[in-house]
Amino acid sequence: MELKEVLRFADEKVFAKTGKHLEDLQEAILKETLQGRKYAAKVAKDRDCSEGYVRVAASELWKILSDVFDEEVSKVNVRAILERAKFYNSPSAIGRDHVTNNVNICQERARSPTEPQNPQQTPKQLHIDLGDAPEIFTFFDRTSQLSTLENWITQEHTRLIALLGISGIGKTTLSLSLIDRIKTQFDYVIYRSLRFSPTLDATLTNLLQIFSQQSEIPQNIETKISQILDYLRKNRCLIVLDDVQMLLGSGQLAGQYKTGYEDYQLFFKLIAEVCHQSCLILNSWEKPREIARLSKEYHPVRCFVLGSLGVAAKEILNSQKLSDEETWETLIDIYQGNPLWLEFTATLIQELFGGRVSEFLQCEMPILDEGLQSQLSQPFGRLTPADLAVMVHLANQPEPVAVSQIFNKIPFSPSEIVNAVRSIANRFLLEAIEEEKITLFSLNPVLRQYVKSRYLSQGM
Ligand SMILES: Nc1ncnc2c1ncn2[C@@H]1O[C@H](COP(=O)(O)OP(=O)(O)OP(=O)(O)O)[C@@H](O)[C@H]1O
Ligand SMILES: [Mg+2]
Numbered sequence: 001m002e003l004k005e006v007l008r009f010a011d012e013k014v015f016a017k018t019g020k021h022l023e024d025l026q027e028a029i030l031k032e033t034l035q036g037r038k039y040a041a042k043v044a045k046d047r048d049c050s051e052g053y054v055r056v057a058a059s060e061l062w063k064i065l066s067d068v069f070d071e072e073v074s075k076v077n078v079r080a081i082l083e084r085a086k087f088y089n090s091p092s093a094i095g096r097d098h099v100t101n102n103v104n105i106c107q108e109r110a111r112s113p114t115e116p117q118n119p120q121q122t123p124k125q126l127h128i129d130l131g132d133a134p135e136i137f138t139f140f141d142r143t144s145q146l147s148t149l150e151n152w153i154t155q156e157h158t159r160l161i162a163l164l165g166i167s168g169i170g171k172t173t174l175s176l177s178l179i180d181r182i183k184t185q186f187d188y189v190i191y192r193s194l195r196f197s198p199t200l201d202a203t204l205t206n207l208l209q210i211f212s213q214q215s216e217i218p219q220n221i222e223t224k225i226s227q228i229l230d231y232l233r234k235n236r237c238l239i240v241l242d243d244v245q246m247l248l249g250s251g252q253l254a255g256q257y258k259t260g261y262e263d264y265q266l267f268f269k270l271i272a273e274v275c276h277q278s279c280l281i282l283n284s285w286e287k288p289r290e291i292a293r294l295s296k297e298y299h300p301v302r303c304f305v306l307g308s309l310g311v312a313a314k315e316i317l318n319s320q321k322l323s324d325e326e327t328w329e330t331l332i333d334i335y336q337g338n339p340l341w342l343e344f345t346a347t348l349i350q351e352l353f354g355g356r357v358s359e360f361l362q363c364e365m366p367i368l369d370e371g372l373q374s375q376l377s378q379p380f381g382r383l384t385p386a387d388l389a390v391m392v393h394l395a396n397q398p399e400p401v402a403v404s405q406i407f408n409k410i411p412f413s414p415s416e417i418v419n420a421v422r423s424i425a426n427r428f429l430l431e432a433i434e435e436e437k438i439t440l441f442s443l444n445p446v447l448r449q450y451v452k453s454r455y456l457s458q459g460m
Helices: 003-018 024-034 039-047 051-069 078-089 143-155 171-185 200-212 221-234 263-273 289-294 310-319 325-334 339-353 357-361 370-380 385-395 414-426 445-456
Strands: 127-129 160-164 188-193 237-242 279-284 301-305 431-435 438-442
Touching: 003 024, 003 051, 003 078, 024 039, 024 051, 024 078, 039 051, 051 078, 078 143, 078 171, 143 160, 143 171, 143 301, 160 171, 160 263, 160 289, 171 188, 171 237, 171 279, 188 200, 200 221, 200 263, 221 263, 263 279, 263 289, 289 301, 310 325, 310 339, 325 339, 325 357, 339 357, 339 370, 370 445, 385 414, 385 445
Parallel strands: 127 188, 160 279, 160 301, 188 237, 237 279
Antiparallel strands: 431 438
């Protein structure tokens, strides 16, 4: 959106509410902030006044804008709030949804989020319910991941995001940090873990209790879904459903729902396809089946696969007071920058090697701590015989291999092998690299070691 347009829109809104236009100084502060610059020094220099004076004027401006837009505005969120308000305010804001190849008119989008539709249902303040979310004591880096997710949610109005990645990589931690970062832009912020596999009916009831507070919850599941969608339309809600893999079955291809949980699929599909102004984030170490299909171009659905924490993982080693810093990157590489794997390993190094990483690295790598092994037993417990045969075959290969190179090497048909490879990849247990127009697959050192010790020693 053009800077001039956003400035004009802000001025019009301020004038409509207060009867006064933005002053030059306020406009200059807004202009710099909207361009992502630090405004104080530049504006103070241009206007020959002190930075302190500019900051006081800025704080006054955020108050005025908060009043105008009925939510807390600051230098951090002003651009997102103005752009969103302008978008909803625009009479041409008609969403073209590629749902059934029809043009789906999003009438709710044409309405300003600040314009009450039903005063009883439009909350004036942030309702935040994080349920049993773990408290986050330390959070390192993930700056670019947070920016991408924030952009998808606040700028691109993505309705459904699957935050995926192997267990321990940091999905829960990242989503809670994201909540903390963008919560002021919502009316409702909700976090729920599905670790005890609640039915869809139980999850919907739980959500409705948060939304409707005292009012009666309907019995019928369709009515519950339609009421939830109504709340998502009328309010800006950010809902994180964590541990979605607990709805998915084992002993079958990845991403399939357990018996009795299939209706979640329809619910997630509706969240993606029906017009509303909210976002649902699904955290899972297995990609749910419908997500791949829904996350096509033009659909407001995205997948985000979380990877290594990278060098920021040094902070984890530092907090565990390990020594030999020059070897830490090697350790991080071996354990794939997985924060949980590194936490287990760092505790082991502390307990058995006095915190000396170089001494630990002299062991044949990688050493798998007992906690790490038990963590891995969960996704491996879900694999089919064909998946396991592929994993064992890959664990024995010194170099990455193409799918066709697995054919005839294990007693499964090419179709079974192709499906198994895809399924293992959807559980994030496989590395894929593109090399000269061919995709090659391998296991990372930790998984290779796990497969060798657990399955090869049993003669598989
Ligand atoms: N960015 C980070 N900074 C510091 N610690 C982190 C970070 N990300 C994850 N951790 C730590 O790593 C561990 C695993 O993180 P988390 O529980 O978020 O992973 P997860 O992907 O949700 O795992 P699961 O799929 O098993 O639920 C936690 O102890 C957490 O504190
Ligand atoms: Mg988690």
